[in-house]
Amino acid sequence: MKSFDSSTIDGFQHPINTLEYRRRCREELEAKGALVLRGFLTREAIDQVVGDVGLREDEAYYATSTHNVYLTPSDSDLPPNHPLNRQVTSSKGLIADDQIPSDSPLRTVYEDPSFRDFLCAVLGVDNIHPYADDLASINVHFASTGRELGWHFDNSSFAVTMLLQAPEGGGVFEFAPNLRNADAGEMAFGMVGSVLDGDHPVEALVFSPGDLILFRGRNAMHRVTPTEGSVPRLLAAFAFNDRPGVSLSESALRTFYGRTS
Numbered sequence: 623m624k625s626f627d628s629s630t631i632d633g634f635q636h637p638i639n640t641l642e643y644r645r646r647c648r649e650e651l652e653a654k655g656a657l658v659l660r661g662f663l664t665r666e667a668i669d670q671v672v673g674d675v676g677l678r679e680d681e682a683y684y685a686t687s688t689h690n691v692y693l694t695p696s697d698s699d700l701p702p703n704h705p706l707n708r709q710v711t712s713s714k715g716l717i718a719d720d721q722i723p724s725d726s727p728l729r730t731v732y733e734d735p736s737f738r739d740f741l742c743a744v745l746g747v748d749n750i751h752p753y754a755d756d757l758a759s760i761n762v763h764f765a766s767t768g769r770e771l772g773w774h775f776d777n778s779s780f781a782v783t784m785l786l787q788a789p790e791g792g793g794v795f796e797f798a799p800n801l802r803n804a805d806a807g808e809m810a811f812g813m814v815g816s817v818l819d820g821d822h823p824v825e826a827l828v829f830s831p832g833d834l835i836l837f838r839g840r841n842a843m844h845r846v847t848p849t850e851g852s853v854p855r856l857l858a859a860f861a862f863n864d865r866p867g868v869s870l871s872e873s874a875l876r877t878f879y880g881r882t883s
């Protein structure tokens with residue numbers, strides 16, 4: 623397994639092997655539901671990644687684009703303005719793990735044992751594992767002008783992402799923290815409705831290329847506003863599973879990637 627060196631992760635600003643740094647990160651994630659580690663990837667590594675994957679935008683897959691906030695089917699027994707029936711648009715595209723070069727710094731980071739230990743310590747989990755399929759582990763999201771990611775809750779309990787390229791305008795990550803307790807079965811229809819109506823306060827997380835973001839999106843409703851200008855927003859998403867050897871189901875692969883291998 624590869625191990626990171628100073629050309630990939632800025633270990634001076636982010637001493638991920640130290641207990642003290644891990645504790646600070648964990649406290650901040652617990653307090654805010656989000657943690658932004660500024661300048662985590664070195665400039666050199668960002669340039670290499672953007673150079674590699676920026677060229678593959680025409681290979682990006684664009685999944686069907688409307689969904690409710692819960693990413694569940696709508697319910698025709700309920701009125702059209704019920705949160706289960708209110709549709710938002712997601713128009714970003716993505717490339718899958720098998721389209722990312724084998725020597726990409728994204729892989730160096732993803733596969734690094736110290737990075738995984740750091741994530742486990744900060745997220746408070748025993749172990750994390752890559753997906754067993756060829757598509758899900760590392761993805762790069764593309765949002766060219768006008769493209770966005772609509773309001774939603776994540777299915778997974780945590781997300782690990784890294785901004786690679788910022789657009790000239792828009793592309794803002796907005797969230798409404800602690801909207802519900804998903805494990806207690808809360809749907810928070812009232813508050814979800816007011817976020818969709820623009821009546822509930824939301825926060826914006828501002829991040830720059832190279833920043834690593836840890837986010838708990840199961841209970842925090844969030845979205846990315848439409849990109850403005852000619853520079854696409856590029857974001858890497860690192861996906862992990864709590865058990866080894868798990869693949870996304872065939873139907874999930876078809877939904878997210880339009881193919882199964």
Ligand SMILES: O=C(O)CCC(=O)C(=O)O
Pocket residue numbers: 763771776781783795839844846857859
């Ligand atoms: O693009 C982002 O910053 C967030 C992505 C996200 O929320 C998701 O993929 O579920």
Ligand SMILES: [Fe+2]
Pocket residue numbers: 774775776781839844
């Ligand atoms: Fe999300």
